[in-house]
Amino acid sequence: MEQFIVSARKYRPQNFSTVVGQAHITTTLKNAIRNQQLAHAFLFCGPRGVGKTTCARILAKTINCEHPTADGEACNQCHSCTSFNDGTSLNIHELDAASNNSVDDIRSLVEQVRFAPQAGKYKVYIVDEVHMLSASAFNAFLKTLEEPPPYAIFILATTEKHKILPTILSRCQIFDFKRITTNDTVEHLQEICEKEEIKAEQAALHLIAQKSEGCMRDALSIMDKIVSFTNGELSYRNTLEHLNILDADYYFKLMECMLNQDLSGAMLLYDDINRKGFEGDMVLNGFAEFLRNLLVSKDPKVAALMEVVETFRPRYLEMGARVSPAYLVSALNLVTEAEMHYKGARNKRLQVELALIKLCYLQQAIELTGESGKKKLMEVRPLNFRLLQPVIANPSAEQGRPSQQQPGVTTRENGAKLIIEEPVARKIMEQAAVKTQPVQQPIPAPQASAPTLPPQPQPSQVNNPAPKAGKLGSLDKIRQNVSAATANSGSIPKIELTDELLRKAWIEFTDILKAAKNPAVPSFELAELRINDANSFQVVTPNNLQQKFIDGQRIELSEYLQNRFHNRALTYQVVIEAREDFELTTERPLNSKERFQAIIEQYPLVKELKDRLKLELDY
Template sequence: MVIFVSSPMEHFIVSARKYRPTQFKDVVGQQAITNTLTNAIENDHLAQALLFTGPRGVGKTTCARILAKKINEDGTEKTDEDFAFNIFELDAASNNSVDDIRNLIDQVRIPPQVGTYKVYIIDEVHMLSSAAFNAFLKTLEEPPKHAIFILATTEKHKIIPTILSRCQIFDFRRITVNDIKGHLADVAKAEGIEAEDDALHIIAQKADGALRDALSIFDRVVSFSGKTMTREAVTENLNVLDYTYYFGVTDLLLSNNIPKVLVAYNEILAKGFDGHHFITGLASHFRDLLVCKNEETIALLEVGEQVKTMYFEQSQKTPTNFLIEAIELANAADLKFKTSRNQRLLVELCLLQLASVTAKGEKKKSSVNKNGASDRFVLPPSFFSNQNNTAEISGISSAEGATETSKSGVETPTDITTDIPEDFDSGTPSEGIPEKVIERPQILAERNAQKVSALSIKSIQKKQELQRELVANQPDEKNLPTENFTEDDMQTAWNDYAQRVEEEGKYNLLSHLTMGVPKLEGNLIHLEFPNSTIKVEVERAKYELLGYLRERLNNYDIDLSIEVNETAVKRYAYTTREKFEKLKEQNPLLESLRKEFDLDI
């Protein structure tokens, strides 16, 4: 009978504790501070109140412990002597009251039994209350000769100025990526772990200047990958968007391969990465490529040697103008991401624009549309490789030409220039592709006249200019028709125009035109309204109404006379729709409110 006795599992010590420095020379990335403290001890020039401030995990508490041990050494102590009886650590986060500080002051009066100094390390000192700070002031300013206070904090701005003025302040800086990577390499060598340089570099970047965080991540990855640490294992365990994605996406953008770019972005989202993280990383990738363009700025690239070679190779085949414009587009998408309602579409649109920068046959046009949109982009030929209908691609049907209004009732621009790449083979004769559709000047002028407000002197002048343009586009006065017509013909044309106004949704104007019956005297049509407000609103539509009547009745001598008769009291009841339209003119945001909550009128 064989009995297996399992040995107890060896207690694991995390690397942050196992490899905590015990001497100033072992501290990583804080040479200026450690040299100052070493010289102060050797020259007996050490202050009795020190403040260590800086980010987390950069060595504040470690330096405080090394200093506390070093000032008590006299050459007769043992190697492993830690002077535990002389070092007192106080956590201000849990001992922040006045009573805690009073107890501390009582202990300070007692001289040390072993060694020369009693060192009090107060961690997270900014957590002390205001009363505790004030109680501590006198002792901090004039402590006993055997007492030294070392205060440590990550938030110096929360400490009152009277405390700061009594301390010698040491600002610890974030540890650089190269320093962290070098320390991790030493730890990996001591642990017998084979680690790739790129793997350690990713860990160092992820730590964001904190060595303790880097060692914690290192332990986690070792638990995942074992004795061999690869870049793939690190990126998989940390869920980091690997730089290889950015290299691949950039190659696709330079080749104008929009379908594969969109597929690649979809794969990135499927792996759980955030779109905002992707677009900011892509902007940083473009910046790194731009940095590699000049040998003097390559030093600004904080990557491993292998990755630096990849950046240099891709930067040589990437045009500088592309990188500059790509950084602007990616940065714009970054700024709009949080406020966008369709964030995926925002990033995909950015990728479309990036893939269009180097498209062959692109015609650059700096234009801003009426909605304030920036320069439009041109889709490259590869995106339409499976399309055969050039009319559908250009957005304009060759049979119908330019249309003023779509089926949905939304006005579409008719002066559109279609950008078709020169090497694009659509399978149809090139003669059938309309390059530019231009409206007749009269129609264009009439449409512009409708969009001009009459609420300012400048707009009135603009309206007069448009009116002169309308007159200039009219046929010669000698050839204008002046056919006779009856009052019934005029009334029929008037009612048809009112119906047209109703179909366009101008219910407020419709109510004014149907308030009374127009009277005809020769070629002059008289209109009377009870107040000047209605008169002004009808006069805004006068030229359009007059042009319609002249064309319909084929008589260009027709004119309108709009008068106000305040004695004629006209009672008129507004419908619900007319009330809404009237309110909407005063506050256009009501329409947005109605659409947002899907309200009925």
């Protein structure tokens, strides 16, 4: 049985022309060999699996070739090339700096440099993972690297260039390797599949190239693994299953549900994805990449940046034309935020489902309205996000009467509608405010003999105060302004602020708090009221604790008193004054001597017994 060799070793490039994706490196090295302008030290740096060590070996073989070709390639037929291919060449020394990173290892390498090559022109020293050398080893290597013998060439390879000392970098000719593109990886994998007689789909090879992220060694390892799994047949479905990648078709279905505001369909689709074993963060990450590709596909200039399977490219272009850029940008922000919060969430599935709910109703929150022939994006703040009930497409057909639709209000079939056209909506709300505003009846002035107050409000008015003023144009704001204008218009006379009336209103408000079992009741009962003028008074409390309790009811208390006295300018201030009648008297515990004195005062015989026995007490 023939021994199996992995593709990464079996199809390792043997000359510069077979190196994939590094033409800028190989061309420079071939020209340097042909023109005999070789440096004495090279530094190959770049990501893993892109050909650094491979190019170092090809360079070492080519400069010792006895019959190089005209374009600077090795002949692969001479004694030097064959010995190199067989691994028996004495002119090439490889050192793994990850396991040989001490000063002694570098000193041993320096000792070998003193001996000239027995055959060939150069002795080549390849130091792989050179960034793993210790600082002492780097310092021991400096002098030899700066002034080596004319027959010695050093090739250093590393994936972390920033860890190498600047003194080493300044002595080397640096070559930066780049990641291999997806197309180059696919072409190389296709050539290997043809040589190995493997049936491979183009979409499957594209998936492998994307998964490898520019690393050819990873791509070849993944392909070997899938070929072993599928018995020599590389299909798109098998590749998705083996690499645990969610099919892009699911993302297209999710987007269809979101455009149609089909929340139930999106939830069921995610449940199907979850049952297949895909984690939520993988779904969010994949959907974010899907949205990015849709956004890129909208502009023909950057459509080439889409990293998708070629068979899906027309579907991306079609879907991208249906979705607005505003929706894609907003959806991308939502998905990215959900992905950031996913790791810290306790209920991870709920985190993903919440993102899907937001995406399904995102279309309602973003409306493009025409202004002067241009389209303007209207922003809806989260606090004012309000969905109306679903509107029937044609209500007149069911009720048998003509449909009357207000101008500026549009309907949507089988869905909810968010109206954000402010000029029309504001006009409608102003009309509604005028119609629904209650008529204020005049209240007679109080008589001098028996002071009276207006009817007492219900407890719900204190516990549930009037809503705060919101955005201009809202119905509540209009009603509040109209109510305030009516109260201050002079149609309802103000009630004079007196000690008796103020105390009576204060007691009534305290009773309301008692009914609601509010903990601030004792503070209100102990408070003292002092009138400053016709529009203000003071609430005197003995300490800051009671002040906080009273301040906690400031909004409800102010609204209550202003309504009772028909005075919107009525205000009060809570002040702290120490009161003698409120001071707490605390008793100090008696010491031993004081307790004995208290005992002998109550029982004199105890003192007599002490004196007769001549006892000494230790207080």
